Amino acid sequence: xxxxxxxxxxxxxxxxxxxxxxxxxxxxxxxxxxxxxxxxxxxxxxxxxxxxxxxxxxxxxxxxxxxxxxxxxxxxxxxxxxxxxxxxxxxxxxxxxxxxxxxxxxxxxxxxxxxxxxxxxxxxxxxx
Numbered sequence: 392x393x394x395x396x397x398x399x400x401x402x403x404x405x406x407x408x409x410x411x412x413x414x415x416x417x418x419x420x421x422x423x424x425x426x427x428x429x430x431x432x433x434x435x436x437x438x439x440x441x442x443x444x445x446x447x448x449x450x451x452x453x454x455x456x457x458x459x460x461x462x463x464x465x466x467x468x469x470x471x472x473x474x475x476x477x478x479x480x481x482x483x484x485x486x487x488x489x490x491x492x493x494x495x496x497x498x499x500x501x502x503x504x505x506x507x508x509x510x511x512x513x514x515x516x517x518x519x
Contacts, residue, residue, distance in 0.1 A: 407447035416506030483510035
């Protein structure tokens, strides 16, 4: 998997999941994607298009229709893949929109709310 493929898949995920969010909210969605991929660029597309992971891949796979939002998503994806941005989610691997209450949220740790999304990660075992 090339860096260009990872960039495209990550940008599509940012665009479809969070284009209406502030910059930090879009970065956070990118971080969830990268955390799920274990920061392996070769796994980004697999993570994005894995069945039932991101709502937009279930509904449609439309090409971006808003040029400014698409350009912003690509820029953020490039920054994240280039290691220019910190993980502001504390290792989150899940998120949902505020106001939605998925049952899975009860079994993982809430890390942060950014914009209209709430972010979560697996509970880490204690270090000895």
